[in-house]
Amino acid sequence: MAKQDRAIRTRRTILEAAAAVFDERGYEAATITEILSRAEVTKGALYFHFASKEDLAHAVIDAQLLDAPRLPEPPPASRMQRLVDLGLVFAHRMRDDPLLRGSVRLTLDQGPSGIDRGGPFRGWTRLHARVLAEGKERGEVLPHVVPADTAELIVGAYAGINTMSQAVSGRADLERRAISLYEHIMPSIAVPSVLARLDLAPGRGARALAEAERLRAAGPPPASAPVAVG
Structure with missing residues (x-):
């Protein structure tokens, strides 16, 4: 359960960091490197939850509703x-x-x-x-x-x-x-x-x-x- 909770928190942290970068830069200018830096997670952690920048963008868009x-x-x-x-x-x-x-x-x-x-x-x-x-x-x-x-x-x-x-x-x-x-x-x-x-x-x-x-x-x-x- 603790491992699952940690995974949920990590995913949320990545989503919020990506959203902040997308908001500031737009999709085209946003980079995975900047999102990783903002979220303070490893590349492996990000790709465990999201397959690509496009996948991450879709998750941020879906969060609106x-x-x-x-x-x-x-x-x-x-x-x-x-x-x-x-x-x-x-x-x-x-x-x-x-x-x-x-x-x-x-x-x-x-x-x-x-x-x-x-x-x-x-x-x-x-x-x-x-x-x-x-x-x-x-x-x-x-x-x-x-x-x-x-x-x-x-x-x-x-x-x-x-x-x-x-x-x-x-x-x-x-x-x-x-x-x-x-x-x-x-x-x-x-x-x-x-x-x-x-x-x-x-x-x-x-x-x-x-x-x-x-x-x-x-x-x-x-x-x-x-x-x-x-």
Whole structure:
């Protein structure tokens, strides 16, 4: 068990080091030598976990969804607040999560390499479509909204503000841009009664993540209490 735990920690260390290098250099300029130096591991340890730089890049890209925090919520929280929270928590994590930052850099950089960058786009689109469909079932979403189409629009627009934020401010203004995005698109998605209750204030991402962590620490609710389906 101790050996397995050590292997898991080593793999994570390599992933985070690679993500930091990819974020700073991009895929083409990043080197295995620099990743090894940053991770402080041997070449053998790296190749035990990852067959190549391309394999390592795919693992960093995949971590964008695999590492995304679950956002448990007490009933009867709205699905549209969850939709907004997906983007605001993401913006908050982009400040200091090296694995997420590296994953996003790889996903958005359309370089000449043969890396499949579409996984996060497809995954986030499916997740947004599911939340929108649940919101529609609850009567939170306007009748004209097609969840799959709207999900693609949101994910694409968010990728755009992410790219612009990186270019203009090194991501320092990503939260502000995300809030502005939702202020503009949510009136076309949510019914007025739900729209009026949405929390789009600065710091919402940090608050939502802290609440998720508090609920996880508290454990599941008693058997007699209703359980929110997330």
